[in-house]
Amino acid sequence: MIRHHLSDSLLTGYSTGSLPEAFSLLVATHVSLCDECRARLEAQDAVGGAVLDSCDGAAMSDSSFAATLALLGGASPEREAREPVEGVFPAPLRDYVGGDADAVRWRPVGGGVRQAILPTAKGASARLLYIPAGTAVPDHGHTGTELTLVLSGAFEDATDHFGPGDVEIADEDLEHTPVAALGEPCICLAVTDAPLRFNGLIPRLLQPFLKI
Amino acid sequence: MTKSFGSFDPLAASLRIRSMLQELAIPGTLPLPIAALMGRAERHEDKGRHDVTADDDNAKAVTWMLAVARDADQQAFASLFARFAPRVKAFLIKSGATPSLAEDCAQDVMATVWRKAGQFDPTRASVATWIFTIARNRRIDILRRDRRPEPQDLPWGPEPEPDQLDAMVLQQDTERLSAALAALPDNQRALIERAYFGDLSHGEIARLTGLPLGTIKSRIRLALEKLRQTMT
Numbered sequence: 113m114i115r116h117h118l119s120d121s122l123l124t125g126y127s128t129g130s131l132p133e134a135f136s137l138l139v140a141t142h143v144s145l146c147d148e149c150r151a152r153l154e155a156q157d158a159v160g161g162a163v164l165d166s167c168d169g170a171a172m173s174d175s176s177f178a179a180t181l182a183l184l185g186g187a188s189p190e191r192e193a194r195e196p197v198e199g200v201f202p203a204p205l206r207d208y209v210g211g212d213a214d215a216v217r218w219r220p221v222g223g224g225v226r227q228a229i230l231p232t233a234k235g236a237s238a239r240l241l242y243i244p245a246g247t248a249v250p251d252h253g254h255t256g257t258e259l260t261l262v263l264s265g266a267f268e269d270a271t272d273h274f275g276p277g278d279v280e281i282a283d284e285d286l287e288h289t290p291v292a293a294l295g296e297p298c299i300c301l302a303v304t305d306a307p308l309r310f311n312g313l314i315p316r317l318l319q320p321f322l323k324i
Numbered sequence: 325m326t327k328s329f330g331s332f333d334p335l336a337a338s339l340r341i342r343s344m345l346q347e348l349a350i351p352g353t354l355p356l357p358i359a360a361l362m363g364r365a366e367r368h369e370d371k372g373r374h375d376v377t378a379d380d381d382n383a384k385a386v387t388w389m390l391a392v393a394r395d396a397d398q399q400a401f402a403s404l405f406a407r408f409a410p411r412v413k414a415f416l417i418k419s420g421a422t423p424s425l426a427e428d429c430a431q432d433v434m435a436t437v438w439r440k441a442g443q444f445d446p447t448r449a450s451v452a453t454w455i456f457t458i459a460r461n462r463r464i465d466i467l468r469r470d471r472r473p474e475p476q477d478l479p480w481g482p483e484p485e486p487d488q489l490d491a492m493v494l495q496q497d498t499e500r501l502s503a504a505l506a507a508l509p510d511n512q513r514a515l516i517e518r519a520y521f522g523d524l525s526h527g528e529i530a531r532l533t534g535l536p537l538g539t540i541k542s543r544i545r546l547a548l549e550k551l552r553q554t555m556t
C-alpha cells in the first residue's frame with residue numbers, strides 16, 4: 113500500500129514536460145506502480161489536451177496528408193498483445209538500467225552501501241542505492257531537492273516509514289537520518305538537482321569540478 | 325476527493341444520468357454506441373437530450389479514433405488529420421519550433437496517432453488529450469533532445485470494446501474542464517497555456533495552483549479500477 117505520493121507540482125512538471133530527465137524518470141517509475149498518481153497525471157494531461165484543442169490551428173501544407181501516409185508506408189495500426197512484465201523494476205527504470213534489478217552495476221561507496229549512477233541529461237542526476245538492512249542512508253544532507261523512491265525493502269526516519277512505491281520528497285530544509293528497515297536491504301531510486309555527493313570516496317573539495 | 329464546480333457536482337450528475345439510462349435500457353441493448361448518441365444529438369435540437377451527450381466534436385473524434393484502431397479506416401484518419409494536425413503544428417510553434425520543423429513534427433505525431441491508435445482509451449482520455457501527450461513527447465525529443473521516460477503501459481486494456489457510457493461521461497468531463505479553463509481570468513489561463521507550451525520553469529509551475537481536476541481525476545481512477553477488475 114503506497115502512502116507517500118508525488119506532489120501536484122511534480123505531476124504538472126512531468127505533464128508539461130518541464131522536469132529534468134532524472135526527475136521524469138522517478139515520476140514515470142512511481143506512476144508505473146501507483147494507479148492513484150496515474151489518474152492524477154492523466155487528469156493533468158487533460159489540461160494539456162484542452163490547451164491543444166483551444167489552439168487556433170496553423171495551416172498544414174497541401175501535401176502534408178499524403179506525406180504522412182507515405183511515412184506510414186501502408187502499415188496498419190499496430191496490434192500488440194500486451195503482456196505483464198515480471199520483475200522488480202518497472203519498465204522505465206529497466207530502460208535506464210539495461211535490465212532488471214540483477215543487471216545493476218553496483219559500486220561500493222562504503223559501509224556496505226552500493227550505488228549505481230544512471231545516465232540522464234544534465235540539470236539533475238539519478239542513482240540507485242542499495243542500503244543493507246539497518247544501515248543509515250549515507251550522507252543525507254540536501255543542497256537541492258532530493259526525491260527518493262523505494263523499490264524494495266523500506267527505510268524509516270524519526271517520523272515516518274517508506275515502503276515499496278513510496279516517495280520521499282526532501283528539500284534543503286529537511287535534516288534527517290533515514291535508516292534502512294531491518295529484515296531486508298533497501299533498494300531505492302534517488303534523484304537530485306544538486307551535485308551528487310559521495311560518502312568518503314572523493315574529497316568534498318573536488319565536487320565542484322565533477323560534472324555529474 | 326471531488327472538487328465541484330460551484331454547487332453542481334458533475335461526477336454525481338453523470339452517475340445519476342448513468343443510472344437513469346440503465347433503468348431505461350432494455351437488457352442487452354447497453355452499451356449505447358457513441359455514434360448512435362451522437363447521431364441523435366445531431367438530429368434533435370432538443371436541449372435536454374443534448375445534455376446527455378458528449379460534445380459532438382469530442383464524440384466524433386472518438387469514433388474516428390476507434391475506426392482507425394479497429395478497421396484501419398483512412399477516411400476517419402483524414403478527418404482526425406484535418407482536425408488535429410494544424411493544432412499540433414500551432415502547439416509546436418508556440419513551444420518554440422520553426423514553422424517548417426513544426427510541420428514535419430506534426431506529420432510525425434499524426435503518423436504515431438495512426439500506429440498507436442490501439443492504445444487510445446476513450447474511458448481515460450479525450451482524443452485531444454491523447455494527441456497532446458504524443459505531441460509533448462515529440463517536443464521534448466526535438467527541442468530538448470532529452471529522453472522521455474514514460475510510465476509502463478498497463479498490461480490490460482484498453483478494452484477492445486470500451487464501455488460507451490464510460491467513454492461518453494469522460495468526454496463530458498473533458499468538455500467541462502475546457503469550459504472551466506476558458507472561464508479563468510486571462511492572466512491565469514495564459515500562465516497555464518505557457519506551462520503546457522513548455523515555457524515555464526519548474527519553479528514557476530510549482531506556483532500554478534487551483535486547476536479544477538478533481539472530477540476528471542476521480543473518473544480516470546474509476547476507469548483504471550474497472551480495467552484492473554476486468555483483468556482479474
Ligand SMILES: [Zn+2]
Nearest residue numbers: 117118146149
Ligand atoms: Zn502515487
